[in-house]
Amino acid sequence: MRAAERELMARLPEGALMQRAAAGLAAACAELMGRVYGRRVVLLVGSGDNGGDALYAGARLARRGAGVTAVLLSPERTHPGGLAALRRAGGRALATRQKEDAAAVERAIRSADLVVDGIVGIGGKGGLRPDAAPLAELAEASRAAVVAVDLPSGVEADTGEVRGAAIRADLTVTFGTHKPGLLIDPAREYAGSVRLVDIGLSLPDEAEAEALQHADVAALLPVPGAESDKYRRGVVGIAAGSSRYPGAAVLAVAGALRGGAGAVRYVGPAGDAVIARFPETLVSDQGPKRAGRVQAWVVGPGAGDDAQSVAEVLAQDVPVLVDADGLRLADRDLVRARKAPTLMTPHAGEAAALLGVSRGSVEAARLHSVRELAERYGATVLLKGSTTLVASPGGGPVRVNATGTSWLATAGSGDVLSGLAGSLLAAGLSALDAGSVAAYLHGLAGRFAADGAPMGAHDVSESIRSAWRDVMS
Incomplete structure (x- = not known):
């Protein structure tokens, strides 16, 4: 972003880029408020360009009749042009470092209709400074809507980590491109809704993260042709379930049957339960080695301590998805030695066990954790969560999926995801595509199923x- 901004600023009149950003920010603020005239707006202004954006946007709102107050955290380093523009438009400024202004700052925030966060830019690290943290608390406690400039102050743009106090926004107006911290938890939950404003930047093709959209998923979904049969469409093997957890097998098969493969072979002790629910399933009790030909395997959901099945599946030269108990039972050296693709699908607790760290460490640094797992195991890793991340070994952009809903935090949901992703593997998708497309469809399906209620x-x-029809429509 910085390189792209420097390149563009060299070709534009001084201040033109900031004016573009401020225009987009002011328009978003006006739309959020619904009416500008008579509204009370507070700008939280730091020393960087985000503070300048906020000041120029505040000047635009003031000219439309809003009462605008700028709270200056570093008065001596405040953007001079932005502050002058605000004052010319009738806005006022208060300084947090002046004792006589402290009570006025608190009153302004508590009575505001809108608070604009322009404290810290994309270079911020380690949470808000002590002088800024109380402002975040006041904004959160007030009745005001909070709009963040580019990203919420206190979150880390590159990683999505939050290492201290941070602004919680209702809306983030970001410029040029989305930052990883706007897509990846825990920072994502601080961003609220995100609105992208095009300010004319020429960005490089390389990306840290990618978020698929409907059109991307539609282009990847397998669609049978006129000459297709069940074997050409792909056969997925499911080695899952146990006497204690037969439902995991049923749910994994359910996901697989709806994932585009032509047939599903089930291997395990829950064959009767599977056949009773899905009579089209091909069932075997001879173990994965004797199950018949498949184009991909899913192993682990509800498998208990069946280490033999996990080892047999990993020894086969087809794509393999490893989930749940399979993650605990899989030998890392065996996974790394595989030539065919491997897709691992842990939640945060399972990822923590594989990495030898606490669950909290994984949840606080999800981007780092998914990349570290992918490198350690030489496998593609899908890290489940409120935002699902899919990382390939050897680097490259991490796929980020946010189509889900908190109602998906329910027993067996991950088993359905595993079957769905395994079916896409069998249909010929790469591990990265199968994982990210499955997460996308699974998230949409969760939204449709829940519709605001438990499911x-x-x-x-x-x-x-x-969900499939919605993507293809």
Whole structure:
């Protein structure tokens, strides 16, 4: 972003780029408020360009009749042009370092209709400074809507980490491109809704993160042709379930049947339960080695301590998805030695066990954790969570998926995801594409199934077809 901004600023009149950003920011603020005239707006202004953007946007709102107050954290380093523009438009300024202004600052924030966060830019690290943290608390406690400039102050743009106090925004107006911290938790939950404003930057093709959209997923979904049969469409093997967890097998098969493969072979002790629910399933009790030909395997959901099945599946030269108990039982050296693609699908607790760290460490640094796992195991890793991350070994952009809903935090939901992703592997998608497309469809299916109310994993599997149709429409 900095390089792109420098290149563009060299070709534009001085201040033109900031004016573009301020125009987009002011328009978003006006739209959020609905009416500008008579509204009370407070700008939290730091020393960087985000503070300048906020001041120029505040000047635009003041000219439309808003009462605008700028709270200056570093008065001596405040953007001079922006501050002058605000004052010419009738706005006022208060300084946090002046005792006589402290009470006025608090009153202004508590009575505001809108608070604009322009404290820290994309270079901020380690949370808000002590002088800024109380302002974040006041803004959160007030009745005002909070708009962040580019990203919420206190979150880390490159990683999505939050290492201290941070602004919680209702809306983030970001410029040029999305930053990883706007897509990846825990920072994502601080961003609220995100609105992208094009300010004319020429960005490089390389990206730290990618977020698929409907059109991307539609282009990847397998669609049978006139000459297709069940074997050409792909056969997925499911080695899952146990006497204690037969439902995991049923749910994994349910996800697989709706994932585009032509047939599903089930291997394990829950064959009767699977056949009773899905009579089209090909069932075997002879173990993965004797199950018949498949184009991909799913191993681990509800498998208990069946280490033999995990080892047999990993020894086969086809793509393999490893989930749940399979993650605990899989030998890392065996995974690294595989030639065919491997897709691992841990949640934060399972990822923590594999990395030898606490769950909190994984949740606080999700981007680092998924990349570290991918490198350690030489496998593609899908890290489940409120935003699902999919990383390939050897680097490259991390896929970020945010289509899900908190209602997906329900028993068996991950088993459905595993079956769905395994079916896409069998249909010929790469591990990266299979994982990210499955997460996208699974998230949409969860939204359709829940519709604002509790639901179960079987409801998610039933809604995959609706999600598929929605993507393809």
